[in-house]
Amino acid sequence: MGKFKSLIPSALGGLLFLSAGLTGCGNKSTSSVSAPSVDPNQIVMLKGSGATFPAPLYQKWIQEYSSTDDKKNIRISYDSVGSGAGVKNFLAQEGDFGASDAPLRDDERQKFPENRGKPIQIPMTGGLLVFAYNLANYEGLDDIRLSRNTYCGIVTGKITKWNDPAIAADNPDVRLPDIPLLFVHRSDGSGTTFIFTSHIEAVCPDWKAGSGKEVEWPIGIPAPGNEGVSTQIQQTAGAIGYIEYSYSKDKNLQTAVLENKSGNFIKPSPENASKAFVGQTVPDDFALVIPDTESPDAYPIVGLTWLLLYTNYDDPSKAEVVKNFVQWSLVEGDESASTLGYLPIPDDLQEKVITTLNQSL
CATH class of the missing domain: 3.40.190.10 (Periplasmic binding protein-like II)
Known part of the structure; x- marks a missing residue:
């Protein structure tokens, strides 16, 4: 099971995710959920x-x-x-x-x-959301590292080439191609965009578009849905964009290793993402938002x-x-x-x- 399952809240109503049990899975309930109490002949x-x-x-x-x-x-x-x-x-x-x-x-x-x-x-x-990208035609470019300053430069349009000095500094041991970097974003009202821009607003000083399900993007190629963005990245050499993790796995896309608030570079994985919820209090209306986790080992x-x-x-x-x-x-x-x-x-x-x-x- 995913590690998030193992984080046991301390109370009901303002639930606090604790750090105990991160190395193991939570205990699955042995009781099954019975069928709903409705007439079986009623559709x-x-x-x-x-x-x-x-x-x-x-x-x-x-x-x-x-x-x-x-x-x-x-x-x-x-x-x-x-x-x-x-x-x-x-x-x-x-x-x-x-x-x-x-x-x-x-x-x-x-x-x-x-x-x-x-x-x-x-x-x-x-x-978790990932920066998925398409450099599949070049060897040795899986797991590209992106510092916070670098991915801020990508979303604001300051970085437009894959061999930009900022990306090169993050990845000193690889040879980056001299090709355009094409940022892909959502074209529709999107909760994925809300999660992404909430993080970008918290991290990037030069970001002016704010956060929300829809924002005025300074640059980029629009595509509808996680499905559309992942397909656009898959079909476009040099493309990079934000999508939910499972879409990157489904399409076998390359994903970036991101720097978190503590300065650590963290690979995207459910295990690393679950660490971001440690110590977080869930409000009574369940509206927990984590723009930029404080956890030093968490994916951001x-x-x-x-x-x-x-x-x-x-x-x-x-x-x-x-x-x-x-x-x-x-x-x-x-x-x-x-x-x-x-x-x-x-x-x-x-x-x-x-x-x-x-x-x-």
């Missing part, structure tokens, strides 16, 4: 949309959840459209749930339809991703299935999360989430 259909960051995992969970004989009457679909569109669809009641890598803003909460109660944002998994660009739920569902069967699917995903779906390179939610935070669901739905 229950759930539709959701949103973040591309967790889409491979959500699709895997949906397939596994719906495949058992006791859930043959349940149909769940998820449209990977980006966090921005997912939040808009959720607020417009165009579906039964939304998904976002950015917690709901106050102005978004104010638009929440009164007939649906209060919005609930549930953390489903953690993950990480985040959570949330499902967005209504308090009130017109159909009680939908409310029951939503609650059951979330619980099953957290408790039974952790192995799939780890396999795909995500960070499973710790047991005590699972309990807090399930308590919130039982009290709210």
Whole structure:
């Protein structure tokens, strides 16, 4: 299992991830989640949309959840459209749930339809963003190192060639090609962009675009979704861009080793990303954001991703299935999360989430 699973919170309500147990995996609950209490002859259909960051995992969970004989009457679909569109669809009641890598803003909460109660944002998994790049035609250029000053120069447009002196200084033992460096970014409203720009805003003094699901990029090639950005990088020699870790693994893209706040160069991996959550307190609304981890051994660009739920569902069967699917995903779906390179939610935070669901739905 992913190391995030092994970080055990200290209490419910303001959960603190502790440093104990980092060398081992957390204990998986031996109890299974029973099927939802709905009429097995009733077809229950759930539709959701949103973040591309967790889409491979959500699709895997949906397939596994719906495949058992006791859930043959349940149909769940998820449209990977980006966090921005997912939040808009959720607020417009165009579906039964939304998904976002950015917690709901106050102005978004104010638009929440009164007939649906209060919005609930549930953390489903953690993950990491990578600088993926395409120098596949050149030997010895896997695991390029990028200092903070260097990747700030890339996103602000100051660095435009792969043999720029800043990149060369980070990688003194390799021969860098004299070719254009082409930065690829998201074209759509994106929680991945929120995580990325929250980090860039915290790290890069010359960054002027702020942070959010959408920003005015000073340079770059736009592409939709993690799918689009990873494909653009794969098809473009000299390209570099930010994507969720599992997309880089799926397309076998090269990824950069990044300097963290402590000056250490850290390879992107779920294990190194999980260390960023050590010592972090999860607020009661689960809206934990970590722009720049203090952990000296942690990979620096990480985040959570949330499902967005209504308090009130017109159909009680939908409310029951939503609650059951979330619980099953957290408790039974952790192995799939780890396999795909995500960070499973710790047991005590699972309990807090399930308590919130039982009290709210």
